[in-house]
Amino acid sequence: MSIVIQVGLVGFGLSGRYFHTPFLSVNPRFRLKKIASSRPEAVHAFDAAIEWVATAEELFADPTIDLVFICTPNETHVDYARQALEHKKHVVIEKPFALSEQEAHQLLELARKQERVVTAYQNRRWDSDFLTIKRLLAEGALGNLVEFESRYDRYSPVNLRAQSWKEQAGAGRGNLYNLGPHLLDQVLHLFGTPDTVEATIRIIRPDSRINDYFDIKLGYSDKAARLKSSLLVYHNQLRYSLHGTGGSFIKNGLDAQEERLRLDQLPNDKATWGTEPDDRWGMLYRDGRTELIPSEQGNYMPFYDNLYEAIVNGAEPAINSTDIWQLARIIDLAVLSSELKQTMPF
Template sequence: MARVIQVGLVGFGLSGRYFHSPFLSVNPRFHLKKIASSRPEAVRQFDPSIDWVATADELFADESIDLVFICSPNETHVDYARKALEHGKNVVVEKPFALSEREAVELLELAQRKGLLATAYQNRRWDSDFLTIKRLLAESALGTLIDYECRYDRYSPVPPDSQSWKEQPGAGRGNLYNLGPHLLDQALQLFGKPDTVQATVRIIRPNSHVPDYFDIKLGYADKIVRLESSLMTYHNQLRYSLHGSEGSFIKGGLDAQEERLRVNQLPDQANWGAEPEDRWGTLYRNGQANVIESDPGNYTPFYDNLYEAIVNGAEPAVTPADIQQLARVIDLAQESSQTQRTLAFSS
């Protein structure tokens, strides 16, 4: 009989409740056994068979748990992941994996010493738009890529008297750490490590206490790569603009999985991740404009790979090298914004 991995979650907010729990609950190779959260009623409402505990330490003390997902506020990720590893647990850490390259390397080295897996959750590799772009680039549909721009904007004014931890100042807070890892991971997956990093990170919303805007330019010898995100963009349709020697591809709208998860749909449904036609992108080439049907998005491969990595020693989809490279770019983006300089990627 195939091994079933026993899973615990630390945190049951958006990430734990709406991203991980649905995929874990429909995958027979995982058993979501225990959740540490300040919201016991939300855990019971999702599935009363899941054990609830009040603290992460209680969860780590459960010797039956093989794998822990860290879905708590950003500044707690490293501490909780370290404790989980020290208790012999494999860990998946929500973005950001760590608040610096140094912390990321320390966690990865601890996992290696313990013979355990430590990886980062990078679900946006399996978004419909990104899968479609990967396919078009593999087919050389644009010729040689010259210019790549990706935006991830929202309209999120600061609520009056907001108590959300995401709106409180502190280490690891702000849009660069929350949406930045998505855009950066996708670009690094497509193009590899950059030569240079140039960035602006700033506050633009009225009454905001955290950086809510960034633009990052990754320097490559043969192409332009720009990543931008603002929480003050009312019309936030545009996502991707790619221009090559033989054509352009323009794409708007977000992958449909998150909105389906938020209304309690489970990812074992037929046509899961199919994108509505009004979000399909347009390929401009040879004097024609053709709407390109998006590949269906599906985060399931992340969990399938996770199982294979833990049980059968497969390489994790999100490797230690991926994690360290992304952490270095965020460090450099912060430094570049502060010094107003373009910085070399290599140390």
């Protein structure tokens, strides 16, 4: 009989409710036992069998919980993760993993001492568009890649009556810590450590209390990678543009999984889950012709399957310690680059 991992979730907002809970609930190797949240009614509405507690500390004290997901405001991630590790729990931390390279190192070292798995949630590695790009690059469809640009824009004017913590000033707040980790992790996964980091981080929306725009350039010896995000782009369709010695690939639109999760659809239909509408498929330009490229099928479930293997069988986590500290370091360097208006060596 296979081991079933007992799971506790801290926080039941967008991340906990619509990203983790659906995948955990349909994966038989996990049992979502307990959720710490300020919204017991939302927990019980999803599944009355899930236990609710008011505080993270109550959840950490439960000796039957094997694994904890931290899905709380950014500035609480490190403290909650530290407490969970001290209680001998395995831990998954929503992005950002930590607010600095130093904090990331401290958590990774604590996990090593406690002999527990700690990893970051980087679901965008399993987006349909990113999987398509990985396939095209592996096939050499663009020749030698020389330029990679990734954008993740939204149109979110400031609503002064809104109470979301994401719009409030504070440590770890802002678009760099919210959407930045997605884009940075993808580039690191594709190309590894950059030589240089250059960034512009700004506030561009009227009345904004947080940085809501970034433009990060990562320098490699044979290519340039540019990552941009703005919360004031009305026509926010462009996602990727890649250019190589043998062609270009342009991709619009976002992976469809989040849309379906927000509609309370569960990811249990393997045949259709993560299938992207054909009006979002990318265009490949080469050899004097244009070709519509069907997108790969996206699916975030491999993250959880790998997590199980890491905890139960000692497999390498898909998002490993090197991935985590490199991303934290790049964010630190991006902030410094923007402040000093300098290109920083990695």
